[in-house]
Amino acid sequence: xxxxxxxxxxxxxxxxxxxxxxxxxxxxxxxxxxxxxxxxxxxxxxxxxxxxxxxxxxxxxxxxxxxxxxxxxxxxxxxxxxxxxxxxxxxxxxxxxxxxxxxxxxxxxxxxxxxxxxxxxxxxxxxxxxxxxxxxxxxxxxxxxxxxxxxxxxxxxxxxxxxxxxxxxxxxxxxxxxxxxxxxxxxxxxxxxxxxxxxxxxxxxxxxxxxxxxxxxxxxxxxxxxxxxxxxxxxxxxxxxxxxxxxxxxxxxxxxxxxxxx
Numbered sequence: 001x002x003x004x005x006x007x008x009x010x011x012x013x014x015x016x017x018x019x020x021x022x023x024x025x026x027x028x029x030x031x032x033x034x035x036x037x038x039x040x041x042x043x044x045x046x047x048x049x050x051x052x053x054x055x056x057x058x059x060x061x062x063x064x065x066x067x068x069x070x071x072x073x074x075x076x077x078x079x080x081x082x083x084x085x086x087x088x089x090x091x092x093x094x095x096x097x098x099x100x101x102x103x104x105x106x107x108x109x110x111x112x113x114x115x116x117x118x119x120x121x122x123x124x125x126x127x128x129x130x131x132x133x134x135x136x137x138x139x140x141x142x143x144x145x146x147x148x149x150x151x152x153x154x155x156x157x158x159x160x161x162x163x164x165x166x167x168x169x170x171x172x173x174x175x176x177x178x179x180x181x182x183x184x185x186x187x188x189x190x191x192x193x194x195x196x197x198x199x200x201x202x203x204x205x206x207x208x209x210x211x212x213x214x215x216x217x218x219x220x221x222x223x224x225x226x227x228x229x230x231x232x233x234x235x236x237x238x239x240x241x242x243x244x245x246x247x248x249x250x251x252x253x254x255x256x257x258x259x260x261x262x
Contacts, residue, residue: 004260005205007033008064008192008218009251011044011054012127013171013211014228017247020128022057025252030058032261039073041195043188045170045180045214047105047145048072049131066105066145067168067180067214068191079194081144081186088140090162091148091181098158101149104135106142111135123149126175146181153177171212171232180214189217196221207258209243209251211235226254 009015015026033040042055043064055061062073071079088104092113095102101120104111109131112120124132148155148167156167156179167179188210196206204223208215211228216238219225227239228250236242243254255261 003205004038004207004224004258005201006039006041006196006199006207007255007260008041008043008188008206008208008222010208010210010212010215010218011042011046011051013230013246014209014215015042015058015246015251016054018173022054023247023249023252025249027058029252029255029261030060033255034059036260038260039199041071041073043068043192043208043210043215043218045145045147045212046127047107047110049108050110050127050129064188064191064195067182067186068188068217069144069183069186070107071191071195073195073199078198079191082141083143083146083183085140085143087162087164087183088143088146091146091159094158094162095148098150098152098155100152100155100158103129103147103149104139104143105145105147106139107144109133111139111143117149119151120149123147123175123178126172148179148181150179151177155179168212168214169232180212182214187217188215189221192218192221207255207260209254210239211246224258226250 041062045067048065064071110129170178206222207224208218208222209226211231219239225239226241227235229245243250
């Protein structure tokens with residue numbers, strides 16, 4: 001078995017339980033990894049400005065955020081790929097045509113076209129979004145990620161005419177009809193590859209854990225990809241390994257199974 005040098009951890013449904021807490025076993029596992037000198041990244045669809053408190057709790061300072069559009073390792077930016085402004089305009093047009101809500105994430109803020117609907121208010125509450133503003137078109141060149149906020153079951157079909165993206169269901173209770181916008185050329189897997197290249201590591205030296213379909217590229221990009229027991233059913237085919245649920249020491253048990261924690 002190659003020497004593992006890096007571990008990528010999704011947040012929602014992977015380290016963060018439905019009650020917004022992190023299991024002690026997960027904290028123990030991360031502490032053991034860090035004592036061994038293994039790099040630990042949080043890799044999430046969330047914006048960077050909303051997750052550093054989780055990183056602080058776990059003594060993690062390296063992140064992949066915005067579903068892979070931005071990666072930073074101990075303060076050094078390794079990857080930064082905003083959405084093309086034309087794509088931002090296209091997303092806004094389709095959401096307006098279909099009466100969907102949308103949030104666009106910049107480096108500093110969560111930018112909503114409206115914050116009036118009950119679903120948007122619930123989205124903000126569910127993900128503890130604090131830095132919220134109303135979007136205006138002067139901001140379209142600094143957008144790193146986006147989520148479609150809707151209760152419509154097959155909202156992704158409305159976006160099929162945009163070839164460069166696909167929509168991924170958010171695997172969080174109450175938000176499962178909402179969708180993350182995933183670019184084909186910019187996603188968690190692309191960011192993982194950029195991080196590995198920058199740190200001169202091979203995929204076989206990397207481990208990743210995830211539970212949502214926005215994790216499929218990341219799990220495929222590493223030598224040891226783990227799907228959580230509570231993962232979206234379609235994710236398992238992209239993972240080499242399966243572990244237990246987020247509420248049943250999934251991260252710890254997965255790492256233990258390959259000898260990284262005890």
